[in-house]
Amino acid sequence: MNPMIRKELRQRMRERRGWLLPSLYLLVLGAVVAFTYFVTTAESGRGQTSIQGSTVGVVLFLTLAYSQLALLLLLVPIFSAGSITIEKEQKTLAGLLTSLLTAPQIWWGKFVSSFLFVLLLLITSLPVLSMAFAFGGIGPWEIFSATLTTVIILGCMSAVGLYSSSAFQRSVHATAVSYATVVVISVVTAIIFFVRLQMYQSAHEPAAFPGWYGLPLNIRAPMYVNPFFFLTASFASPKQLYPTWLACAGVFTLIGALALAFTLRNLRRRGDV
Amino acid sequence: MIDVQQVCKKFDSKQALDGFSLHVGAGELFGLVGPNGAGKTTLMKLLSTLLPMDSGTVHVGGLDVTTEGREVKRLIGYLPDQPGVYQDMSVREFLEFFADAFQLKGARHRAAVDHALEWSGLGERSGSSVEQLSFGMKQRLVLAKTLLHDPKVLLLDEPATGLDPMARLDLRKQLKELQAKGVTILISSHILSDLEDICTQIALIGGGRNAAGADGHSVIQLHAPQAPVRIYEVKLLGDSAPAVQIVNSTAGMRVIESTSSRLVVEISGADEQVAALLRALVLAGVNVLGFDQRAVGLEKRYRLAFQEKRP
Numbered sequence: 001m002n003p004m005i006r007k008e009l010r011q012r013m014r015e016r017r018g019w020l021l022p023s024l025y026l027l028v029l030g031a032v033v034a035f036t037y038f039v040t041t042a043e044s045g046r047g048q049t050s051i052q053g054s055t056v057g058v059v060l061f062l063t064l065a066y067s068q069l070a071l072l073l074l075l076v077p078i079f080s081a082g083s084i085t086i087e088k089e090q091k092t093l094a095g096l097l098t099s100l101l102t103a104p105q106i107w108w109g110k111f112v113s114s115f116l117f118v119l120l121l122l123i124t125s126l127p128v129l130s131m132a133f134a135f136g137g138i139g140p141w142e143i144f145s146a147t148l149t150t151v152i153i154l155g156c157m158s159a160v161g162l163y164s165s166s167a168f169q170r171s172v173h174a175t176a177v178s179y180a181t182v183v184v185i186s187v188v189t190a191i192i193f194f195v196r197l198q199m200y201q202s203a204h205e206p207a208a209f210p211g212w213y214g215l216p217l218n219i220r221a222p223m224y225v226n227p228f229f230f231l232t233a234s235f236a237s238p239k240q241l242y243p244t245w246l247a248c249a250g251v252f253t254l255i256g257a258l259a260l261a262f263t264l265r266n267l268r269r270r271g272d273v
Numbered sequence: 274m275i276d277v278q279q280v281c282k283k284f285d286s287k288q289a290l291d292g293f294s295l296h297v298g299a300g301e302l303f304g305l306v307g308p309n310g311a312g313k314t315t316l317m318k319l320l321s322t323l324l325p326m327d328s329g330t331v332h333v334g335g336l337d338v339t340t341e342g343r344e345v346k347r348l349i350g351y352l353p354d355q356p357g358v359y360q361d362m363s364v365r366e367f368l369e370f371f372a373d374a375f376q377l378k379g380a381r382h383r384a385a386v387d388h389a390l391e392w393s394g395l396g397e398r399s400g401s402s403v404e405q406l407s408f409g410m411k412q413r414l415v416l417a418k419t420l421l422h423d424p425k426v427l428l429l430d431e432p433a434t435g436l437d438p439m440a441r442l443d444l445r446k447q448l449k450e451l452q453a454k455g456v457t458i459l460i461s462s463h464i465l466s467d468l469e470d471i472c473t474q475i476a477l478i479g480g481g482r483n484a485a486g487a488d489g490h491s492v493i494q495l496h497a498p499q500a501p502v503r504i505y506e507v508k509l510l511g512d513s514a515p516a517v518q519i520v521n522s523t524a525g526m527r528v529i530e531s532t533s534s535r536l537v538v539e540i541s542g543a544d545e546q547v548a549a550l551l552r553a554l555v556l557a558g559v560n561v562l563g564f565d566q567r568a569v570g571l572e573k574r575y576r577l578a579f580q581e582k583r584p
Contacts, residue, residue: 090357094356
């Protein structure tokens with residue numbers, strides 16, 4: 001076993017946040033489930049509409065899937081962006097780099113430990129996510145594709161967090177840049193898309209939306225790096241995953257791979273340890 | 274064992290190393306001194322493969338640090354100027370992690386960790402958290418970690434900084450023991466008295482270049498194992514000419530300074546040579562008022578090399 005992974009996992013599980021964050025995370029998700037359930041069923045209770053169990057299941061599942069992704073995107077920088085800067089801050093990086101550990105081994109140890117912790121959160125939430133089964137309307141495929149998509153997004157963001165960590169000297173700066181990245185890909189891309197969509201529609205026939213694939217690629221492009229759009233694409237049936245879901249998966253994998261390459265370069269070339 | 278040739282390294286606009294050269298023989302305990310910003314830490318980082326150089330060549334044990342970095346890492350133990358520890362690990366866990374990082378396996382792994390605990394004097398605290406150790410103990414722990422894989426070359430950057438006098442004495446003793454075992458040690462320090470006590474030679478570095486001492490040499494010989502050269506001052510009553518004649522006619526001696534009442538003599542050889550000179554002077558009827566070894570300390574030489582150059 002890579003000694004970095006053993007060391008990192010040992011250290012992470014000794015931290016207070018090792019048990020505090022999963023507890024808080026599950027509490028928040030539980031609160032979201034309870035709130036969504038009561039809001040959805042309250043309308044039915046007032047007799048305004050008749051809501052079927054499958055509708056409650058779908059609403060619960062979608063709310064949980066998006067809430068979970070939002071929460072985990074907020075948590076990923078906490079685990080990844082401080083991974084390498086902490087070694088710089090406590091002056092231990094030189095010891096690692098002059099040992100026989102290679103830069104990829106160091107990266108892999110850091111990545112696995114931060115990613116496994118995020119996966120732990122994801123796995124602990126699966127029972128909550130599966131509650132939607134009880135109401136119907138959701139099958140194993142939706143759970144699987146949403147979880148797989150979330151895992152790809154989180155893996156990419158963990159790699160981006162590690163890149164920030166390798167590029168900066170202090171954890172606070174690396175974490176700030178990681179959060180800025182999360183905001184850019186989640187919010188700024190959506191704003192750019194909607195602004196350009198408005199401009200496009202006002203310049204063309206405003207009556208009808210031409211459909212996703214009817215829009216020019218330069219308008220659609222920002223959304224391919226948007227994690228919430230990627231998650232939305234995962235709700236399609238297996239035959240409809242191509243091309244949108246696959247394009248998003250390719251983009252996120254590419255971002256992760258670039259972050260990995262730049263992190264390794266930083267680890268190999270930087271002497272400011 | 275360490276060969277640095279015309280090495281240059283620039284950080285943005287600052288030239289950290291500017292054609293510095295150094296040769297350290299096998300088994301030497303070699304010092305490196307110079308003012309702050311002279312390039313000592315940069316040189317240590319180049320030697321330890323942490324930094325790439327702009328030009329020049331650096332070899333450790335015959336291996337090129339640029340192209341054979343991994344093999345160089347097997348050969349060296351590097352103690353940075355600000356060594357860090359994992360505070361949340363136990364002493365044994367810390368050593369075990371680095372034994373793993375140096376790919377020590379099985380019995381060798383256990384033996385290396387046990388030896389490091391014994392060598393550092395932290396055996397009884399192996400289960401304690403590193404956080405609970407004093408600064409000196411942490412320094413010993415990091416040095417022990419540096420020695421886990423039995424390196425042939427030790428690169429120590431300011432290892433005595435922050436240590437109390439007893440810990441410094443212990444460190445000096447440990448370094449002498451390592452040298453006696455054949456380990457080549459390059460040590461950079463501002464504590465000149467420590468270097469003077471343990472080093473065989475000391476290189477002067479200033480502004481990223483080899484700095485010349487008062488005698489024009491950039492390497493100061495301190496405790497050369499072969500033919501020690503010592504300087505003696507002889508105070509005389511009366512004419513110094515007969516004394517000059519005696520000195521110059523004796524093998525291994527020469528007058529390097531002479532006035533009417535004083536001679537400065539360079540003597541190569543053992544204590545018997547010194548005693549023989551004094552006996553010869555007295556037997557020849559020279560009135561010797563004083564006969565003292567003139568120590569040109571490292572601090573004095575350092576001042577001569579660097580003081581005039583300070584802004």
